[in-house]
Amino acid sequence: xxxxxxxxxxFEKDKKHLRKFRRLEEDILVFRQALAVNPTELSGIFEISxxxxxxxxxxxxxxxxxxxxxxxxxxxSGFRIVFHYDNPTDTITLIEIYHHNEKDDYDRERLIRxxxx
Numbered sequence: 001x002x003x004x005x006x007x008x009x010x011f012e013k014d015k016k017h018l019r020k021f022r023r024l025e026e027d028i029l030v031f032r033q034a035l036a037v038n039p040t041e042l043s044g045i046f047e048i049s050x051x052x053x054x055x056x057x058x059x060x061x062x063x064x065x066x067x068x069x070x071x072x073x074x075x076x077s078g079f080r081i082v083f084h085y086d087n088p089t090d091t092i093t094l095i096e097i098y099h100h101n102e103k104d105d106y107d108r109e110r111l112i113r114x115x116x117x
Contacts, residue, residue, distance in 0.1 A: 003036045007094045010110055014097045027067050028097070031081065035092055039085045048082070048106065057115045058085045059095070061106060082106045084115060 018024055034042060044064025065079040082096040095114065096106055 002090070003039065004089070004091045005032055005035075005094065006091060008096075008110075008114060010107075011094045011096060018097065018099065021067060024067065027065070028081075028094075031062070031065060032092075035083070039092055058087065059083070059111060059115065060085060080106065082111070 015024060015028075021027075039045075040047070040058070040060065042062070042064075045060050045062045048059050048061050060083055062081040062083070065081055067079055078100045080096075080098055080100055081094065084093040084095060085091075086093070093114075096110060098106075
């Protein structure tokens with residue numbers, strides 16, 4: 001079964017906030033294609049629901065995200081993507097995208113709101 005992708009409305013707002021990166025939408029598409037092959041085993045993806053038990057599910061943070069808007073950085077572009085992977089339904093929900101220079105960590109409140117225990 002092919003993996004289905006869903007974006008939270010907050011993820012859409014995050015992308016608008018980062019609109020100065022003109023190729024971001026294309027870069028997210030490439031990232032989604034990589035996730036579709038192996039959602040939990042890519043290099044630079046860490047499970048955060050394991051560390052933080054205030055929300056349920058398989059929540060992951062990708063720290064290696066290639067952005068063509070930031071030359072000479074490769075996968076160390078500074079973008080972070082938080083997503084939920086529902087294995088039984090093969091659904092990936094994109095929760096949050098941010099640049100680590102603008103924000104220290106993911107929005108725990110957003111995770112608790114969307115994936116409560």
